Each structure stands twice: as structure tokens, then as C-alpha cells.
Amino acid sequence: MKNIAAYTHFLTEAHCRQIAETAGELGFTATFYDAETDRERFFREVGDYEILYGYIPVEALAGAKHLRWLCSASAGMEQFMGEVEGLRPDCLLTNSSGAYGPTISEHILMVLLMLMRRMPEYQAAAAERAWPYYTPIRSIIGSHVVMVGTGDIGSNTARRLKALGAAVTGVCRSGKSGEPAFDRVVSVSEMDSVLPEADAVVMAVPGTPAAAGLLSRERIALLPPRAYVVNVGRGSTVDQEALVEALQSGRLAGAALDVMTPEPLPPDHPLWTCPNTIITPHVSGNMSLGLTCDLDVDMFCRNLRRYAAGEPLEHLVDRRRGY
Numbered sequence: 001m002k003n004i005a006a007y008t009h010f011l012t013e014a015h016c017r018q019i020a021e022t023a024g025e026l027g028f029t030a031t032f033y034d035a036e037t038d039r040e041r042f043f044r045e046v047g048d049y050e051i052l053y054g055y056i057p058v059e060a061l062a063g064a065k066h067l068r069w070l071c072s073a074s075a076g077m078e079q080f081m082g083e084v085e086g087l088r089p090d091c092l093l094t095n096s097s098g099a100y101g102p103t104i105s106e107h108i109l110m111v112l113l114m115l116m117r118r119m120p121e122y123q124a125a126a127a128e129r130a131w132p133y134y135t136p137i138r139s140i141i142g143s144h145v146v147m148v149g150t151g152d153i154g155s156n157t158a159r160r161l162k163a164l165g166a167a168v169t170g171v172c173r174s175g176k177s178g179e180p181a182f183d184r185v186v187s188v189s190e191m192d193s194v195l196p197e198a199d200a201v202v203m204a205v206p207g208t209p210a211a212a213g214l215l216s217r218e219r220i221a222l223l224p225p226r227a228y229v230v231n232v233g234r235g236s237t238v239d240q241e242a243l244v245e246a247l248q249s250g251r252l253a254g255a256a257l258d259v260m261t262p263e264p265l266p267p268d269h270p271l272w273t274c275p276n277t278i279i280t281p282h283v284s285g286n287m288s289l290g291l292t293c294d295l296d297v298d299m300f301c302r303n304l305r306r307y308a309a310g311e312p313l314e315h316l317v318d319r320r321r322g323y
Contacts, residue, residue, distance in 0.1 A: 002028045004304075007042050008054035008073060009035040010287035015297045019053075022301040026308040051307070053300050061086030068092065069307060071300055075100050075285065076234065078207045081322050093317040094303060099296040100285045101156030104232050107284035108157050108202055109164075111256035112140065115228050120254070120276050138199075141165035146194050147182070148214065149204035149233060155179040157202060169194050188214070195222040200230060207234030208322035217242035220252070228254050232284045235261035240271070247274040258284040
């Protein structure tokens, strides 16, 4: 069929032109749907396409009878795991994990600096029109950050932390990474050995069954009182009840959570009132930064050339592992 549907809310005219020109060079035809206004039309016409790109609703796939490749604009892919109606076992599935490293790593730096320089306390004081002076503050210089997840987000964050004077230990399933910004990388089975040395633990892992509760109650207990917990991956990877207890009791210095369970966080949830805690509504990634959109479109066009040439696709998702 050689037809492509882009179903998104973030494409500019330049992005559409880039996709259309790349598709045309390769003998494909690209059609664009605005995810905010064209939902019904997309659902009616989804069966016309061999390739889908963007934030594709899972329920639309039931009608995608000719689909051979789904390129998701998301990094997280848990919605496509397991049995999904319309998503055949031989359908190629790729994510956009390579697009989010810059924006999410900047978010991580922002919240770490806010915690270290006591901004939650200053913000609370400003709301009361008070004029305090809080001392001491802390620095990224000389800090030891444990980065759980050494992929695109973890590697981008490690580079930025290293440039600011931190030591960074990576944690991943294999215990190996080609990113030179990590001072060392350990396997998940060795994670307990590095937590007592951490000034901060950053969780940047997908919401797979294997990662559920990875930062468990027992591992939270291993952290020193000076430690911060930052989570930009999925809420399911942290024992949230144990984290709340540690924050409320002062057992931990603070936390910054962009993901949690459930989302949206209910108004009466105790996380809202935990001391020295920054809550953001799952906004560290998304497509709010123009650079992320540019990177994502570039990745799709590069992969489209590989697809047309019969070459292996980048960012291919293994549905058995969930990423």
C-alpha cells in the first residue's frame, strides 16, 4: 500500500514537509491527522495505512488491517504490550526513546538543583510573603548520583551531571554501558551496594513488569538521610507508600516526582504534602520542547529510509521485554 498516516498534535508545517518529502522520495504517500481534531476521521481511515506514526490510540488498531510498522512518538510502550487487537505479532513496533534525552535530562538537573538549593522552602516562604535565609545549601559538585537506567535519558543526564562536577554510577540490567560519562556501571543485582553512597537516586526506567517496585521499601531504607529520589520513568518503579513514609519521617532529604501512581494524583494524596517534595504532572518529556519534536521527526524519517531499504529499524521494541 505504501501509505503513511501521521497522527499527532505537535507537527509544524516544516515537520510535515520533511516527512512528506522523505516519504515521496521513497515511493510512499503521507497523510497527516491532527490528534486534537481529526480523531474520528483517523479511526475511519486507519485501515488504509501500512505505517502509523505519532501518538496512536490503542483502540484505533482494531481497524488497522494493513499495518506493518507502528512508530510511536512515545518512549514508554506499555500500552502496546500483550494482546492488542489489530496489532499482529509480525508488526514492527518502534518507540521514540532517542528523542527525549535532552528535555528530560534538563528537567532532572532543574529539580535536583531546586532541592539542593532549598527552593521548595523558599517557594513556601514566598507564598507567605516571608523573607528567610536558609543555610546550608548543597551542590551538584562532589555529589554522587545513582542513575537507574542508562539509556538515552540516563546517558544524557550523566553527561550533564558530569559536566557540573558530579560522580555518576549507572544501574542497568546488564551492568554495561558504552557511555563514558558514567564513572561506573553496575547491574541491578548490584544496586544495593551503591545506594548507601548516594546523594541522589534518579529513576529513568520504563514501566515493565521486571521494573515494578525496583526502588523497593528495602532499597529506600538503604539510602542515607541526605539522599533525594527523582523519578522520571514510571510511578510503578517506586514503592510509593514507602517513599511517602520516608519523606514524612525525615528519613530522606526530599524527592522530585514527575511520574506517580495513579496519574493524575488525587487531591488528597499524601505526596502533595510531603516535605521538600516537588510534584510535576508528567511533563518532563512530552513534545513541549521544539528540539524534542525535531529529534523525533528526524528519527522517524531516518527509520523510514531503513524500512524502505529492508534494513533493521532503530529503536525496535521487544514486546516480550516491554521496551
